[in-house]
Amino acid sequence: MGELETSEHLQDVPVLVATVTEDERKARALGAESFLRKPFERWMLLDELARITGQRADRAQRVLIVDDDPTFRHALRRTLEHAGCSIEEAASGAEGLERIRTWRPELVFLDLEMPAETLDGEAMLRILRDTPATAPLPVVLVSAASSEAGKRLEHAGAAVFVDKRDLSRENLERLLRASDPLADGILEPAPRPRAERHPPPTVPTTGVILPVTE
Numbered sequence: 001m002g003e004l005e006t007s008e009h010l011q012d013v014p015v016l017v018a019t020v021t022e023d024e025r026k027a028r029a030l031g032a033e034s035f036l037r038k039p040f041e042r043w044m045l046l047d048e049l050a051r052i053t054g055q056r057a058d059r060a061q062r063v064l065i066v067d068d069d070p071t072f073r074h075a076l077r078r079t080l081e082h083a084g085c086s087i088e089e090a091a092s093g094a095e096g097l098e099r100i101r102t103w104r105p106e107l108v109f110l111d112l113e114m115p116a117e118t119l120d121g122e123a124m125l126r127i128l129r130d131t132p133a134t135a136p137l138p139v140v141l142v143s144a145a146s147s148e149a150g151k152r153l154e155h156a157g158a159a160v161f162v163d164k165r166d167l168s169r170e171n172l173e174r175l176l177r178a179s180d181p182l183a184d185g186i187l188e189p190a191p192r193p194r195a196e197r198h199p200p201p202t203v204p205t206t207g208v209i210l211p212v213t214e
Contacts, residue, residue: 014052018045041086059176060138064088064105066096066124067142068114072164076109079169083176093119097127100134107176110159112143112150122149129158140175142167 016034017027024035033052036044046061063085065073070091077087088103090096093114100108108128112121119127121141128134139159141150150161162171 016045016048016052046086059173060085060107062086062088062103062105062107063176064090064096064099064103064108066090066093066099066108066114066121067111068092068118069111072111076167079167079172080176083169083173085176093121093124096124100128100137106138108137108139110139110141112141112147113145122153125153125159 014033015031016036017032018036018038018040019027020038022037024037027035034048036048061084063080065076065080065087066089067073067076068091073089073091077089080087088099088105090099093110095118096108096110097119099105110121110125114120116123125139125141128137128139141147141153141159141161142164143150143161144164147161153159154161160175162175
């Protein structure tokens with residue numbers, strides 16, 4: 001680090017020290033812009049890199065999944081981790097609020113159909129929007145079926161509503177990169193199986209009716 005400080009070409013390069021020791025004071029004295037003690041989470045490193053370089057990622061990195069269905073959480077987590085995201089999970093609205101308070105996600109996938117006893121999706125969203133610190137937090141409401149509540153909340157501008165069948169990798173990437181998830185044209189609905197069309201039944205006739213002329 002001493003050579004970096006004396007180099008005409010490198011002295012302005014920000015340095016992040018990552019080590020197992022706790023000697024942050026020494027690292028700062030040697031000119032480090034930032035200090036992380038190992039082990040640390042991926043999102044902590046990304047936050048520090050963004051801070052010392054003055055750059056922000058062009059997509060959400062920390063994503064919280066709030067859903068009482070462990071199978072859905074696992075499937076969505078694997079897809080988002082494959083896209084490079086750091087993931088936290090919550091099985092209820094109450095647990096989701098605690099994760100938001102301690103982990104500070106950049107995007108939340110929130111299931112509407114959760115038990116009201118432990119705070120369902122609509123109640124959790126209402127708390128988020130009524131709290132100044134979390135009011136701007138992007139939220140994607142998800143449901144396994146068409147939801148009037150989801151459409152109503154989306155129409156009111158509270159969150160974007162997505163059918164779980166539409167969470168393809170392509171649509172997830174659009175949601176991660178969207179600065180405003182409510183912007184038009186973000187999602188492309190997944191193709192739905194077309195209902196089979198049957199021809200109208202034929203009515204057998206026993207004779208022919210002819211017009212009567214006088």
